[in-house]
Amino acid sequence: MTSIKDVASHAGVSVATVSRVLNDHPAVRPDTRSRVLTAVTQLGYRPNAVARSLRTHQTRTLGLVISDVLNPFFTELARAVEDAARERGYSVIIGNADERAALQEHHVRTLLERRIDGLLVSPTDGGNAMIRDAAAAGTPMVFVDRWIRGLDVPVVHADGRGAVHDLVAHLHALGHRRLAIIGGPSETTTGDERVAAFRAALDAHGLPLPPEYTGQGDFQTESGRRETAAFLDLPEPPEVVFAADNLMALGAMDELRRRGLRVPHDIALAAFDDIPWFLHTDPPITAIAQPTGELGHRAVEALINLVEGRSAESVTLTARLVTRRSCGESEGKNR
Amino acid sequence: MTSIKDVASHAGVSVATVSRVLNDHPAVRPDTRSRVLTAVTQLGYRPNAVARSLRTHQTRTLGLVISDVLNPFFTELARAVEDAARERGYSVIIGNADERAALQEHHVRTLLERRIDGLLVSPTDGGNAMIRDAAAAGTPMVFVDRWIRGLDVPVVHADGRGAVHDLVAHLHALGHRRLAIIGGPSETTTGDERVAAFRAALDAHGLPLPPEYTGQGDFQTESGRRETAAFLDLPEPPEVVFAADNLMALGAMDELRRRGLRVPHDIALAAFDDIPWFLHTDPPITAIAQPTGELGHRAVEALINLVEGRSAESVTLTARLVTRRSCGESEGKNR
DNA sequence: GACCGTCGTGGTAACGATTACATCCGACAT
DNA sequence: ATGTCGGATGTAATCGTTACCACGACGGTC
The missing domain is CATH 3.40.50.2300 (Response regulator)
Structure with a gap:
């Protein structure tokens, strides 16, 4: 690998001058500069970012x-x-x-x-x-x-509380009363804050959020499938599943499809995070979009x-x- | 930032020894090793990969x-x-x-x-x-x-020629005769090889691939939309659109939906590259899956x-x- | 007991850049 | 003619590691 030294000797100047040219320091005579520049291209020199970082601490x-x-x-x-x-x-x-x-x-x-x-x-x-x-x-x-x-x-x-409130209002207006959520891991802030927002919104509509309607996912597809299955196996399954991210929504759809259930006819589905594919799923998915x-x-x-x-x-x-x-x-x- | 020198003086050894411990070189006495190790944790020392890379050339x-x-x-x-x-x-x-x-x-x-x-x-x-x-x-x-x-x-x-051949056979069996493709940029190998494979497969079935049925996309969503629109504006639109990647397929779906066309009733759609969402689109998309x-x-x-x-x-x-x-x-x- | 190999360790020169400081040189003012 | 100033350039220290070499101690062999 060619180094700044090679460029320097090739151009007949010192390494300091080469460095100055490369970092376009003003105090370099135009002809020196161009001599260095041609040496650079002739040798195909490429500055070593590792060395630079060591020296400059950034x-x-x-x-x-x-x-x-x-x-x-x-x-x-x-x-x-x-x-x-x-x-x-x-x-x-x-x-x-x-x-x-x-x-x-x-x-x-x-x-x-x-x-x-x-x-x-x-x-x-x-x-x-x-x-x-x-x-x-x-x-x-x-x-x-x-x-x-x-x-x-x-x-x-992004604060999703307003949007979650809107979502619950929308669901309520459609006549849904038994709403379930698949949350994320409680260690993550988005994991439990989305559940909390959902609960608060339900509360505002006088709806309960029983423990069996709060699934515990991990933001991955498989957990969406698993928690949806658990909801469906309940003696009284929810009318709506709200997945706290798009991958768990995908898992939920997988499970619904596996059981031959139709959305929204048999059960409704909504997701946190909007993505281009949600426009094209069967049916298109209602979602909360973050900027x-x-x-x-x-x-x-x-x-x-x-x-x-x-x-x-x-x-x-x-x-x-x-x-x-x-x-x-x-x-x-x-x- | 603490360096190997700090660790050395803190442990009462030379920098060479610290380096040896860190790269677990065998020739270090166990008690020296542990002395160095405790100094490392006490100081919260974290080796500088930049310096290491400069020295080792990797x-x-x-x-x-x-x-x-x-x-x-x-x-x-x-x-x-x-x-x-x-x-x-x-x-x-x-x-x-x-x-x-x-x-x-x-x-x-x-x-x-x-x-x-x-x-x-x-x-x-x-x-x-x-x-x-x-x-x-x-x-x-x-x-x-x-x-x-x-x-x-x-x-x-991945060689997709066999799969493209299977796809064309599948389409032919379903009665489709006017097949169009949205290819990628011709500078990319996947761009023109997929078109070539498609053409060869059509040929094997005695079907033509007229120029107006070969759209020129760029692997991005928008070009899928554009080329699909062009197909549909033809006096005799194709019965099938095959998109050479999944994003152009997404664009194609956007355009079909915009025009109120139903897949596969009004027009068929297939894509190169399979992705999890294709199972859940309306309808699920036939695709060529790469490993x-x-x-x-x-x-x-x-x-x-x-x-x-x-x-x-x-x-x-x-x-x-x-x-x-x-x-x-x-x-x-x-x- | 002299010799030799090995082990554990320290000193130090690189690696390839940046940069503070020194030096040189010509121009200009006195 | 001398002093001063500033622009252009070179010298060398430095960043944090690794790797080579040297050196002392120790144990085994003859």
Whole structure:
């Protein structure tokens, strides 16, 4: 591999001059500059970011640890994060935790060893020691979507309570009274806050949320299938299943289809997180849409503020209900 | 940030010894080892991978440049790649080219500057200078799914010709005679090979593939919509639309829905790439499934062989047809 | 008892960049 | 003619590791 030294000797200058040209420092004579530049292209020189990072103590790289790459919500988020970061001259390294705390820890550790400038996390668990230590040690960090309570780390997320309330109102108007929810792991904030919001909304309509109607999922497809099966095996099954994320909704559909049940005729279905496919499922799924792209952008903005020594605030956006046909035909309009 | 020096002085040994302990070199007395280890935990020391990489000339990192993160096929691939790499002690940095050659180049450049040990690429274009140079310069490289012709780089991909033939046979048996395809960009291998396979299969059934039935897409949703609209505006629209990837199939469905057409009653639809959602669309989509996970594993295996100085072979797996209802009800079995 | 191999350890030179400081040189003012 | 100033360039220290070499101690062999 050719190094800055090769370029220097090839151009007949010192390494300092080459470095100055590469970082376009003003104090370089135009002809020297062009001599260096031609040497660079002739040799096909490519600066070594590793050496540069060692010297400058910055990698211009952000780490992003997401809970599950196979979840379209997170890939959309990752894409927005990468876009926003690139615009500002940063790269992003993505770590997929696959909803497993151990894997999340693995990724956080490697990212920290690589000395990324800042960390964006959507935690899989409720209180990770490594994340806690890193935050305490002053690693620039921002939580996105989910967060860990009791840490002084900015959070960028969407508040779904209003939308959940709208959803319940919609369901109630359609005549549904027995509503069930498949929640996420209680260690995650999104896991229990969505259940809490659902319960509050039911409460406002004078509806109960009995324990047997609150399934305990893990945000993965299989748990959606399992909890739906449990609901259906109840002596009095619910009239509506609300899945707290899109993968569990997919699992729920699998189980409903397996049993030959028709949506919404036999049972209604709704999901948290809206994705393009929900428009094309049979039937199209009523969902709560988060402003995913903006979530990513704002998170990067906050993190880069932290990285560059400024302060950063938490950001709360709002999710909104997108009504389709999976809960029953009320208004004829479905997008 | 605490360095190996701090650990050394804290443990009362030299930096060389600390390094030996950390890389578990055998020649260290057990009590020295444990003294170092306690110093490490007490100080919360975390080795600096940047410095290590500079010194050892290896990053234990693979670069993966994919064409589009929002395409479930590629996220599934990325996930398999990361899994396989992690098992072997490598990390993966993903670059999303978003089907844009310029963005692909950006990512290849940054990855090369970071001195990744090897590069996995699913090229967006047909002949990138940077990729060509990197390959010529001996950067360990493997193409996956798509490739660039004329380069001596191993390719790991799935052959879809048999499955396309099966698909055409299936369509023919259902009575369809006017079949159209939305292909990918002709610069990509998958773009034109899928069209070629389709044409060959039609030929075998004595069916023509007129130019107006070969749409030119770019593997993105919007182009699927556009080309489908063009088909439908023809004086004699096709009876079947075959989309060369799942996103264009999504676009096609959007357009069909917009026009109030019913699948398969009014027009049939099939797609290359199978994804979980295709089971739940209205109707479930007949698709050609690639062994995505194995593609990722084999690609990593080949690349690591190259990285570690062994040789690597190209691998060709086979795709298979998954029949569902979107082309018409023939056999009662779907799934 | 001299010799030799091995083990455990320390010192230190790289790796490839950036950058503070030193140096040189020409121009300009006095 | 001398001094000063500033622009252009070179020298060398430095970042945190690893790896090579050296060295002392110890045990075994003849």
